[in-house]
Amino acid sequence: MINKLVAKIKQQDAPIVVGLDPMLKYVPQHLQDAAFEEYGETLKGAAEAIWQYNKAIIDNIYDIVPAVKPQIAMYEQFGIEGLQAFKKTVDYCHEKDMVVIGDVKRGDIGSTSEAYAVAHLGKVQVGSKQITPFDEDFATVNPYLGSDGIVPFTKVCKEEKKGIFILVKTSNPSSGEFQDRLIDGKPLYEHVGAKVDEWGRECMGDDYSYVGAVVGATYPEMGAALRKIMPKAYILVPGYGAQGGTGKDLVNFFNKDGLGAIVNSSRGIIAAYKKEEYAKFGEKNFAEASRQAALDMIADINGALGK
Amino acid sequence: MINKLVAKIKQQDAPIVVGLDPMLKYVPQHLQDAAFEEYGETLKGAAEAIWQYNKAIIDNIYDIVPAVKPQIAMYEQFGIEGLQAFKKTVDYCHEKDMVVIGDVKRGDIGSTSEAYAVAHLGKVQVGSKQITPFDEDFATVNPYLGSDGIVPFTKVCKEEKKGIFILVKTSNPSSGEFQDRLIDGKPLYEHVGAKVDEWGRECMGDDYSYVGAVVGATYPEMGAALRKIMPKAYILVPGYGAQGGTGKDLVNFFNKDGLGAIVNSSRGIIAAYKKEEYAKFGEKNFAEASRQAALDMIADINGALGK
Numbered sequence: 001m002i003n004k005l006v007a008k009i010k011q012q013d014a015p016i017v018v019g020l021d022p023m024l025k026y027v028p029q030h031l032q033d034a035a036f037e038e039y040g041e042t043l044k045g046a047a048e049a050i051w052q053y054n055k056a057i058i059d060n061i062y063d064i065v066p067a068v069k070p071q072i073a074m075y076e077q078f079g080i081e082g083l084q085a086f087k088k089t090v091d092y093c094h095e096k097d098m099v100v101i102g103d104v105k106r107g108d109i110g111s112t113s114e115a116y117a118v119a120h121l122g123k124v125q126v127g128s129k130q131i132t133p134f135d136e137d138f139a140t141v142n143p144y145l146g147s148d149g150i151v152p153f154t155k156v157c158k159e160e161k162k163g164i165f166i167l168v169k170t171s172n173p174s175s176g177e178f179q180d181r182l183i184d185g186k187p188l189y190e191h192v193g194a195k196v197d198e199w200g201r202e203c204m205g206d207d208y209s210y211v212g213a214v215v216g217a218t219y220p221e222m223g224a225a226l227r228k229i230m231p232k233a234y235i236l237v238p239g240y241g242a243q244g245g246t247g248k249d250l251v252n253f254f255n256k257d258g259l260g261a262i263v264n265s266s267r268g269i270i271a272a273y274k275k276e277e278y279a280k281f282g283e284k285n286f287a288e289a290s291r292q293a294a295l296d297m298i299a300d301i302n303g304a305l306g307k
Numbered sequence: 308m309i310n311k312l313v314a315k316i317k318q319q320d321a322p323i324v325v326g327l328d329p330m331l332k333y334v335p336q337h338l339q340d341a342a343f344e345e346y347g348e349t350l351k352g353a354a355e356a357i358w359q360y361n362k363a364i365i366d367n368i369y370d371i372v373p374a375v376k377p378q379i380a381m382y383e384q385f386g387i388e389g390l391q392a393f394k395k396t397v398d399y400c401h402e403k404d405m406v407v408i409g410d411v412k413r414g415d416i417g418s419t420s421e422a423y424a425v426a427h428l429g430k431v432q433v434g435s436k437q438i439t440p441f442d443e444d445f446a447t448v449n450p451y452l453g454s455d456g457i458v459p460f461t462k463v464c465k466e467e468k469k470g471i472f473i474l475v476k477t478s479n480p481s482s483g484e485f486q487d488r489l490i491d492g493k494p495l496y497e498h499v500g501a502k503v504d505e506w507g508r509e510c511m512g513d514d515y516s517y518v519g520a521v522v523g524a525t526y527p528e529m530g531a532a533l534r535k536i537m538p539k540a541y542i543l544v545p546g547y548g549a550q551g552g553t554g555k556d557l558v559n560f561f562n563k564d565g566l567g568a569i570v571n572s573s574r575g576i577i578a579a580y581k582k583e584e585y586a587k588f589g590e591k592n593f594a595e596a597s598r599q600a601a602l603d604m605i606a607d608i609n610g611a612l613g614k
Contacts (some may be wrong), residue, residue: 023418024433041434051524073415073422077431079440080391087387108380109479110413111330115380124384127333127339127348133386142414144451145477146484170452172416177453178499181490181604188485188495194485 002205008066019266022050056287107142114152165197171216171239224252241268247304309512315373326573329357369403414449423461476547478523531559548575554611
């Protein structure tokens with residue numbers, strides 16, 4: 001799947017991923033009204049509203065954007081019905097040939113980690129049958145529990161040719177509380193980065209590993225250090241746009257081949273219609289505003305990369 | 308909810324929690340057969356099998372065990388249908404007045420962490436309505452992202468009088484890869500423990516905080532150090548039984564009041580019928596075997612505590 005991701009990024013000349021993190025407050029009123037009219041102000045109504053919202057955005061970006069990253073928390077908060085909307089979104093993105101990165105940040109140990117890997121990337125055995133539960137292409141994983149939490153994922157990745165992105169240096173202001181603390185003279189995130197490189201060398205695609213890393217756009221100098229530590233890891237870069245990162249901050253995350261990083265924007269794309277810059281589209285044309293915002297983001301990043 | 312947990316532990320004289328982590332291979336054949344006959348070898352069939360398995364165990368332990376800890380990964384691997392079995396299990400435990408610790412190990416930042424907190428401990432706003440999605444009493448949380456990942460949970464805990472257990476030192480062999488590394492002369496887990504204490508003092512129940520910690524039974528000397536660093540945190544202790552911890556290893560995790568820790572056993576209780584010790588019950592009476600194993604565990608721990 002890393003090969004497919006790289007191929008799509010090259011083909012569309014767009015090293016970006018759109019975060020499908022549909023908070024209800026982003027969903028245009030007319031979609032909320034229609035969903036609540038059909039299902040009431042229920043979890044099912046909320047799930048229908050976010051599904052219709054996602055679908056319109058996907059329809060407007062799939063030909064220019066290689067991948068989406070649905071944040072499962074935004075669906076999980078609407079319970080079972082919300083997770084049904086998550087699953088519908090994953091399936092629909094596959095119909096549109098988009099790569100799906102499940103932003104699930106799971107992490108546990110042994111058989112439990114394996115259950116998460118199976119849930120999101122693999123197949124579960126039920127009697128004599130093997131069934132695919134959620135079917136993302138990649139999942140994000142938390143490293144705090146060490147190899148016991150990661151290896152069950154890499155095992156499934158090898159079997160299924162799927163991938164993971166391990167949290168290394170997150171984009172949030174307090175990420176330094178633990179991640180930046182010095183161990184033997186180097187910050188914790190560099191130690192995690194070195195393990196990402198080690199785990200990843202066991203699961204290589206053509207040029208990059210099935211094991212990637214998450215490094216926030218808000219920390220470009222750390223991105224440069226981590227780029228060197230993990231040369232074969234694709235870096236998933238959150239924090240562009242709404243969290244403050246810009247195109248020029250991102251150059252450090254790429255390799256000399258112009259590859260090696262995929263930059264995420266969530267509300268900057270999906271709720272573009274709420275920004276002054278794209279207000280001209282109007283709320284009803286929110287999905288066209290998303291398309292324009294995606295095109296502008298691609299141009300910004302490619303510009304910074306000198307393309 | 309920490310007050311209720313402490314009250315139930317005192318009342319039942321049982322500082323234990325049963326991990327409802329139903330792998331299909333633990334579910335007796337007759338329950339699997341019945342479920343597959345009704346729903347086929349499908350996710351729904353698997354979900355029905357684990358739900359019937361859980362229900363029988365709950366019916367046999369609710370009067371002697373204060374709390375359960377369903378591990379959501381074991382349900383998530385069966386997709387939407389599995390999560391429906393998770394929700395049914397949570398609701399049924401509440402009917403039986405058991406405290407439910409959702410072992411979800413979630414962790415993200417800002418609005419995303421808040422969405423997880425709402426999903427598992429709070430209420431979600433849908434139009435003019437507030438709806439309860441999964442409704443556990445406690446959730447386990449991963450600290451790697453720092454305060455930005457924790458504070459959205461403590462906010463919901465304060466509103467809902469619910470609680471969290473933050474991963475500090477996990478029970479698995481490789482937990483030391485990052486957690487034991489020295490920072491300013493102290494292992495990372497002690498730094499996390501100090502933050503647990505700090506976060507927890509903002510959310511106090513009567514004697515203990517709404518913010519607890521996870522510390523593995525397999526590391527008793529670290530338990531002693533952490534007990535001092537976080538005097539007001541309840542410690543959730545996995546790793547008893549199957550993972551190698553025994554009653555005498557656990558004394559360090561308790562305070563002098565005989566409280567402050569709750570010890571988890573999962574397959575040691577729910578799959579007791581597979582152990583030689585309890586084989587006399589037979590597979591059909593698996594839930595009675597679970598009851599006996601729970602009684603034996605309580606006696607072992609209370610014995611070690613000199614009760």
